[in-house]
Amino acid sequence: MMYKTHLAFAVLVSLIIFKFFSIENKIIFAGVLYFASLVPDLDIPKSWISKKTKVFSWIFRLFFRHRGILHSVYPAFIVFFLLSSVDQKVLAVAFLLGYLSHLFSDAMTIKGVRLFHPLLRMRFAGIVKTGGLMERLFFLGLILLNILLIV
Template identity: 35%
Template sequence: MLGKTHLVFGLFISLLGLTLFDIGNPIGFLFIVLFASLFPDIDEPHSYLGRKVKFIGWIFKHRGFFHSIVWMGLCMWIVYLLFHEGIYIMGFGVGFLGHLFLDLLTQAGLKTWPLPHLKGKIHVGSWVEMVFFWFLLVANGYLVIKGGL
């Protein structure tokens, strides 16, 4: 999926979390979920974050280690060491898993240990993704307005 689709999906997850649960630091939670929803694509030199650290994309295969559950666990541990806040650790995990879920829906799919190579039907940047993107954007607006956020 495109970075903007990962971002609106991360926002959707964040807003859903803020609507359903009483989260002490909503801005911090929102920020970390959005960051984690983009973070796996750091291995893609043309992505939002990958452009900042292009050497990672030159060394590592896209949708390889940086899209793995092992990497997610290491990052969650780092988030724990930095913040000692359970909600941030959970926010990072949810945002990261949301990213992996969207990548699984694409034709390129995802091969992350220990799972086999799983693929979906959506072509990255296709009209189907754009419909999904706009649906999420409207759903986010609904959650903001109706959720009183």
């Protein structure tokens, strides 16, 4: 999926969380959630986040191939446990939700994701072509939902 779709989905997740839970610092929570929703695409050279973090993403890509370990659930839970261990449980949840929102929306694409790579080869895939008409419609739907939740 395109970065703007990931962001729109992350915004939806944050708005739903803010509806049901009282989060003390919403801006930091949302910032971490939105950032985490883009992190998995550090393994794509032409992704928005890779262009913004050139050297960092280049180093990352030396070790991780596209839709490999960065598109599995493990990094989300590793960061979750690291942040939790230093008493940042709210930020840990924000990171986990953002990261999983990325994986969930990539699982709707034709290419799909291997959520438990490399332990399991099982691929979760859908029918959406990245950048195609269905993704654009999904993006518009997300924008509409976000506006409805804000007003």
